[in-house]
Amino acid sequence: MSTTNPRTPILEARSLTKHFGGTRQLFTRTPTVYAVNDVSFAVEAGETFAIVGESGCGKSTLGRMLLRLIDSTQGRVFYQGKDITHQQGAPLRRLRREMQIIFQDPFASLNPGMTIGQIVGEPIALHGLARNGAERRERVADLLRTVGLQPAYADRYPHEFSGGQRQRIGIARALAGEPKLIVGDEPVSALDVSVQAQVINLLETLKQDLGLTLIMVAHDLAVIRHMSDRVAVMYLGEIVELADVDALFDTPLHPYTQALLGAIPASSPHERRSRPALSGDLPSPTKPPSGCRFHTRCPHMKPQCVQQRPVSETLPDGRRVACHFWRDIQNAGSGAPLSARVSDKLTERLALYRERQSAQAAATAAAE
Amino acid sequence: MNGGEHQPVLAVDGFSLKFSRAPGVPNLVDNVSFAVGSGETLCIVGESGCGKSVTSLALMGLLASPPAQRVAGTAYFDGKDLFALSERELADIRGNRLSMIFQEPMTSLNPAYTIGEQIAESIRRHRGIDRNEAREQALEMLRLVRIPAPETRLDAYPHQLSGGMRQRVMIAMALANRPRLLIADEPTTALDVTIQAQVLSLIRNLQAETGTAMVLITHDLGVVAEVADHVAVMYAGRIVEYGTVTDLFDDPQHPYTIGLMGAIPSVGKREGALATIRGSVPSPEQMPNGCRFAPRCPFAEQRCIDAAPPDRTLAGVHRVACWLAPVEQSAPAAASHNGAAASRREVA
Numbered sequence: 001m002s003t004t005n006p007r008t009p010i011l012e013a014r015s016l017t018k019h020f021g022g023t024r025q026l027f028t029r030t031p032t033v034y035a036v037n038d039v040s041f042a043v044e045a046g047e048t049f050a051i052v053g054e055s056g057c058g059k060s061t062l063g064r065m066l067l068r069l070i071d072s073t074q075g076r077v078f079y080q081g082k083d084i085t086h087q088q089g090a091p092l093r094r095l096r097r098e099m100q101i102i103f104q105d106p107f108a109s110l111n112p113g114m115t116i117g118q119i120v121g122e123p124i125a126l127h128g129l130a131r132n133g134a135e136r137r138e139r140v141a142d143l144l145r146t147v148g149l150q151p152a153y154a155d156r157y158p159h160e161f162s163g164g165q166r167q168r169i170g171i172a173r174a175l176a177g178e179p180k181l182i183v184g185d186e187p188v189s190a191l192d193v194s195v196q197a198q199v200i201n202l203l204e205t206l207k208q209d210l211g212l213t214l215i216m217v218a219h220d221l222a223v224i225r226h227m228s229d230r231v232a233v234m235y236l237g238e239i240v241e242l243a244d245v246d247a248l249f250d251t252p253l254h255p256y257t258q259a260l261l262g263a264i265p266a267s268s269p270h271e272r273r274s275r276p277a278l279s280g281d282l283p284s285p286t287k288p289p290s291g292c293r294f295h296t297r298c299p300h301m302k303p304q305c306v307q308q309r310p311v312s313e314t315l316p317d318g319r320r321v322a323c324h325f326w327r328d329i330q331n332a333g334s335g336a337p338l339s340a341r342v343s344d345k346l347t348e349r350l351a352l353y354r355e356r357q358s359a360q361a362a363a364t365a366a367a368e
Numbered sequence: 369m370n371g372g373e374h375q376p377v378l379a380v381d382g383f384s385l386k387f388s389r390a391p392g393v394p395n396l397v398d399n400v401s402f403a404v405g406s407g408e409t410l411c412i413v414g415e416s417g418c419g420k421s422v423t424s425l426a427l428m429g430l431l432a433s434p435p436a437q438r439v440a441g442t443a444y445f446d447g448k449d450l451f452a453l454s455e456r457e458l459a460d461i462r463g464n465r466l467s468m469i470f471q472e473p474m475t476s477l478n479p480a481y482t483i484g485e486q487i488a489e490s491i492r493r494h495r496g497i498d499r500n501e502a503r504e505q506a507l508e509m510l511r512l513v514r515i516p517a518p519e520t521r522l523d524a525y526p527h528q529l530s531g532g533m534r535q536r537v538m539i540a541m542a543l544a545n546r547p548r549l550l551i552a553d554e555p556t557t558a559l560d561v562t563i564q565a566q567v568l569s570l571i572r573n574l575q576a577e578t579g580t581a582m583v584l585i586t587h588d589l590g591v592v593a594e595v596a597d598h599v600a601v602m603y604a605g606r607i608v609e610y611g612t613v614t615d616l617f618d619d620p621q622h623p624y625t626i627g628l629m630g631a632i633p634s635v636g637k638r639e640g641a642l643a644t645i646r647g648s649v650p651s652p653e654q655m656p657n658g659c660r661f662a663p664r665c666p667f668a669e670q671r672c673i674d675a676a677p678p679d680r681t682l683a684g685v686h687r688v689a690c691w692l693a694p695v696e697q698s699a700p701a702a703a704s705h706n707g708a709a710a711s712r713r714e715v716a
Binding site for chain 2: 054055162163164165192193194195196197198200201204219220221222223225226227246249259260261262263264265266267268269270271272274277278279280281282342343345346348349350352353354356357359360
C-alpha cells in the first residue's frame with residue numbers, strides 16, 4: 001500500500017456496463033439483458049463497501065466485473081490506479097491473488113472431490129507462495145486456525161462440514177493468496193442466524209487484523225448496516241444512491257432507498273405499523289423503463305422521470321443520488337427513521353450472556 | 369387458547385416424532401405442544417434442523433411413515449384427531465379446511481398447468497362445482513391476492529411469473545377454499561425485502577378478512593415481530609420458550625432466545641460485535657440427554673447436562689424450558705462457580 005499514493009482508491013469502476021445476450025441465432029436475436037448500466041464508484045483501501053439491491057439488480061454481475069471474472073461490455077476497472085480492464089496472462093494472475101471472492105453457497109462452491117487441505121492449499125501452490133509441501137501444509141494449518149477451524153480438518157472432505165464451517169473454509173481459501181481485497185457475494189445469506197453472526201464477526205476480525213478491503217454484495221440491509229462503511233444502492237443495473245452507511249440509513253434520499261428501508265420488518269412488536277409497501281415487481285432487465293428506471297414503481301413519479309434519465313448528483317458531503325426530485329421528496333418527509341428498540345431485560349440478559357460466554361472461552365483457553 | 373369457551377382451531381399436545389424404530393434413538397421432535405385460535409397467528413421460530421418444518425409436515429399428514437413415526441402426542445384440528453383420520457378423510461381436509469404454503473413457490477407449482485387450472489383444481493376437488501364456476505372463483509382469488517391483470521394471468525404458466533407473483537398464486541391457492549387453518553412454511557424467505565413486505569401485508573389483510581388461523585414457520589425474527597400473536601421458539605426438536613410476541617421480545621427467558629436475538633444485526637446504529645451462539649446444532653446421533661442446548665449454552669451447569677429441564681409457566685401463556693431462567697438470578701452465583709472451575713483446570 002505504501003508504494004501507491006494514499007489518495008488513489010484501491011478499486012475504481014468507471015462507467016461499467018454489462019449486457020448479456022443480444023446474439024444472433026438462426027432467425028432471431030436473443031433478448032439483450034441490460035444487467036449493469038454505466039456504473040461508477042471508487043473503493044478506498046481498508047473500507048467495507050457494500051453493494052445492495054434486490055435480486056436481478058445486477059449487483060453480482062457488478063461484483064464479478066470488478067474482479068475481472070467476467071468482462072465488461074463498456075467501461076473500465078482500475079486497481080490501485082492501474083487500468084486492469086483488459087489485463088491478461090501473468091499480470092492478471094497476480095491480480096487474482098490480490099483480489100479474491102467468497103461465494104454465497106458454501107455447498108456449491110467447494111469441490112467435493114478435494115480435501116480441505118487441497119482446497120485451501122491450491123491457491124498457495126498456484127501462486128508459488130510456499131517453497132515445498134511441508135511449508136504449504138503449515139500455511140494451510142495456519143489459515144484454518146485463522147478462520148476458527150481445527151488444522152486436523154485438512155484431511156477431511158467438504159461433505160463432512162456444516163454450512164457455517166464450509167463458509168469458513170471458503171474464507172480460508174480466499175485468504176490463502178494473501179489478498180488485499182475480498183468481494184463477498186452474499187457471503188452470509190445462506191446461513192442460519194447464529195452461524196451468520198459467527199461468520200460476520202469473523203469477517204470483521206479478519207478485515208481488521210489483515211488490513212483487508214471488503215466489498216460486500218448483499219441484499220440483507222441489517223447485515224449491511226452492521227458491516228459497511230459506505231453503501232451503493234442498485235436498482236435495475238444502476239446505482240441510484242451512494243452514501244456513508246449512517247447517512248443512508250438515517251436519511252435515505254432516493255425514493256427507492258426509502259422504499260427498501262421501509263420494507264424492513266419491525267425489530268420489535270411495538271414498532272408494527274402499516275407502511276406504504278412498494279407496489280409492483282422489478283421490471284425486466286431486457287426492457288428497462290425509459291428515463292429513470294424506477295419511475296414505474298416510484299410513488300413520486302412525474303412526467304420528467306419518464307423522459308429523462310436522472311444524472312447522479314454529488315452532494316457536498318460526497319454522497320450521490322440519482323433522482324430529479326430528491327430535494328422535494330426530502331421535504332415531503334421520508335417516513336419514520338429506523339429504530340431498533342431493545343427491551344431492558346434483553347439488554348441485561350444479553351450482557352450477561354456475552355460475559356459468561358467470554359468467561360467460558362477464557363476458561364477453555366486456560367485449560368488448553 | 370385461554371381455556372375459554374371457544375376451542376382452538378389447532379391444539380397440539382405432547383407431540384413427539386422419530387425417524388427410526390431403533391430403541392434409544394432420541395426423538396427428532398420432542399414433546400411439542402401449542403395451540404392456535406381462530407384469526408390468530410402462531411410463529412414457530414428456529415434454525416435449520418430444529419424440527420419446525422417436520423412438525424408442520426407431520427400435522428398435514430405429509431410425512432411418509434415409515435420412516436417417520438409418531439411416538440406420542442395428539443393434534444386436534446377443529447376438534448378432530450388429525451392422527452386418527454384415514455388417508456381419505458385427511459385428503460378431504462387438506463387443501464380445504466387445512467392448507468399449506470411452502471417456501472419455494474417455483475417447486476410447489478406444477479410447471480405443466482396454468483395458474484388458473486391449478487387454483488381451480490383445488491376448488492373443484494373440494495366443492496364439486498363445475499369448471500366454469502371454478503375458473504370464475506380462481507379469478508376472484510387472483511384479484512384477492514392483488515395480482516395485476518388477473519384475467520390474463522389465469523392462463524399463464526408458473527415460469528411466466530416472478531417469484532413474488534408465484535408466491536401470491538400459492539397464497540391464492542391455499543386460501544381458495546377459505547381454510548380454517550393455514551400453515552405457512554417460510555413463505556417469504558425466498559423473496560426480496562420489498563416483495564416480502566407486500567406478501568406479509570397481504571397475508572395479514574386476508575387473515576383479518578377471513579378469520580383464518582395461521583401457523584407461520586420462520587427463522588426471521590423480523591417477520592415474527594411483524595405478524596405474530598404467539599411465538600414458539602424451537603431448538604433441536606423441542607419448544608424451549610413459548611409466549612405472546614411481547615413476552616418474547618420484552619422478556620426473553622431462554623438463553624437460546626437471548627442468543628438468537630443478540631445474533632441479529634440491527635438496522636439501528638451499529639454497536640460492537642454480534643452475539644454468537646457457539647458451535648452448531650447437534651445431529652440426531654449426538655443429541656444431548658439433558659437440555660439439548662446445554663453444550664452451546666454459556667450458562668450451562670451440571671444439572672443442565674444431567675436432565676432435561678421441564679416446562680415452567682411464568683405468567684399467562686409464557687413458558688420456558690430452562691433450569692436457570694431468568695438468567696440474572698442464577699448467574700451471579702454461577703459466575704464464581706465458573707471461575708473456580710477455570711482455576712481448577714489451570715491447576716490441573
